Amino acid sequence: MTYRNGTYVAFDGGGDTDITSGDIKYFNLLKAWANSKDIEFSFSDSHQKTYQVNDNSKLTTLKSRLSERMNNSKNIIIILSDKTKLNNKNLNWEIEKAFECDLPFIIVYPNYTKIQTPSSHKDVWPNTLSKLIANESIKCIHIPFKKEPILDAINQFSVVSRKYPKSSLSYYSNDAYKSWNI
Numbered sequence: 001m002t003y004r005n006g007t008y009v010a011f012d013g014g015g016d017t018d019i020t021s022g023d024i025k026y027f028n029l030l031k032a033w034a035n036s037k038d039i040e041f042s043f044s045d046s047h048q049k050t051y052q053v054n055d056n057s058k059l060t061t062l063k064s065r066l067s068e069r070m071n072n073s074k075n076i077i078i079i080l081s082d083k084t085k086l087n088n089k090n091l092n093w094e095i096e097k098a099f100e101c102d103l104p105f106i107i108v109y110p111n112y113t114k115i116q117t118p119s120s121h122k123d124v125w126p127n128t129l130s131k132l133i134a135n136e137s138i139k140c141i142h143i144p145f146k147k148e149p150i151l152d153a154i155n156q157f158s159v160v161s162r163k164y165p166k167s168s169l170s171y172y173s174n175d176a177y178k179s180w181n182i
Contacts, residue, residue, distance in 0.1 A: 007075055008070050010077070010078045011027055011084075023083055028051040061158075070103070075106055077150070078108065080126075082111075086124075086125070087127055091126050096128050104136050104157035104164045105141070106150070114174075116171055116174075118140075118171055123156075136168050139166070139168060139170070140169070142169065143171070146180070149172055149182070162172045
């Protein structure tokens with residue numbers, strides 16, 4: 001049996017190789033928080049648990065590695081911004097694969113302080129995510145890209161503990177945000 005302790009992170013890379021722009025910068029910030037001695041943030045990156053792939057890898061090799069990483073994950077973070085392409089083939093594939101793996105979805109939106117009406121962000125939902133939410137097929141928590149809610153969601157929702165958000169449009173209460181001073 002696979003030991004599922006990592007968090008898989010998906011985002012629209014947009015073909016951008018600049019690690020300080022696009023949605024990859026948020027993934028890099030998660031990794032920086034986890035590696036910082038000054039910030040209390042525990043994050044087990046599923047992408048560090050298998051052999052790396054490079055830009056020249058065949059699509060079948062890439063999907064094989066990503067599937068292996070997802071199968072070893074306890075949940076998935078999907079970073080969505082105004083740069084996210086709704087029809088991004090790879091991101092939609094990752095969402096479908098995470099659904100097949102029955103992972104709890106943590107949907108993270110940069111540039112927001114609170115998320116209290118998740119449906120108001122549907123204009124950045126990739127096509128597959130939009131369909132799964134509309135069908136109420138998946139369980140998601142929608143949160144801002146803030147350290148405290150991300151850490152809480154990672155620690156709370158897990159395929160291992162079988163704890164999932166209540167619905168496809170779950171969000172944290174005002175009280176939760178107050179407890180984080182947000």
